[in-house]
Amino acid sequence: MALRLLSRSLTALLVESSSVIQPRTFSVSAVAAAIQKMTRVRVVDNSSLGNTPYHRAPKVIHVYTKNGVGKVGDRVLLAIKGQKKKALIVGHKMPGARMNPRFDSNNVVLIEDNGNPTGTRIKVPLPTHLRKVEGEDYSKVLAIASSFV
């Protein structure tokens, strides 16, 4: 799975962008899917589970969407420190809609089964369109956020 991903990214790098006349513009190929199984994520709240060092990075093992692709506002299942924990995606490296922020790291906030956050503070800026995610009530997560982008 990892090898396939690696080869896909290599071919994406080597393939020439279509009929470019001016050599200065070049297509920055986006990641194929934002957050999927086996992505390593960064936990951004101040929970002890997310911040204590471990010899393996937290990885996504399941994405709770119809397709296996997770965007901002989707729930995922993480494997952290040998345990399973649910989390909420609050930012990814893949460019999304125009006018929405794109982050330099795949950020995730640890969450309980009922949607309550495990930590008490989020230092990293959160995207504002997280408020509009339908269905789930993430008001507690938004309450512990310190800044929005």
Add this chain to the structure above:
Amino acid sequence: MAACAKGLDKCMFSLRLLRNLRLQNERFISTSLGRLAPKEPSKFTPPPKPVVIDKTQTVASLRKFLSPEFIPPRQRTDPFKFAIERKDMIRRRKVLNIPEFYAGCILAVTMADPNASGKINRFVGICIQRGGKGLGATFVLRNIIDNQGVEICYELYSPRVQKIDVLKFEKRLDDNLMYLRDALTEYSTVDPDMKPVPYSSTDEVPVNKMKVRMRPKPWSKRWERPKFNIQGIRFDLSLTPEKMEHAQKWAQPWREYDMLKEYETSKLEEEILSEVQLEMSK
């Protein structure tokens, strides 16, 4: 004796005064007809400097700038489509002032956001890329907030954009600064409360010749390859000369002689620039 001397003195003084007055009067009457009252000779005041209102300087010496999204791409579409798109772009520009800016300028954009507090969202960042043609033109601003790199791709002509301010006006050595993602974070950090630096609209665009230090490899793209033609990175700190030579294997020296890939836009630019200036002044 003293009294009559004083009296004589007074007489002499008054006589002298009268004589002076007469003389002065004559002098003044001879030189300037309108002046009857005597005046003491005024200090020399140099003539006032002539105020030159050089009307020719206002338009001609202003930097000629046509926003790159006006130039139509080389396509098999009817030029009428680009003409009506340009009309719509000019209509939007009459409402919102879109200033002249390049990749490397520091901009502050306020946009309407239904999800943000106060419905308004302000973002300050360095422009790393300007892309798209016509009404879909975009620019990407990058900044580092709370140790987290954030990039937002704004559409220039979107009605959600309320204000675009140029806080620092400068160019860089490259048109596309995507390599800032792999550079050290100090090069992408912009203070959100930065005060706008005043700039002139007549001089040439100042070029910031800084060369950026990169994080250790691997980078998101192989920026040393000649297809990117990046001037603004200090490759000597990250790569050995052997690696730089190896990167030259991907050079395509025949491309500059490829006539089919040429796209001359100078004449088109002039026409479109005159058209846009005419429409904007209406």
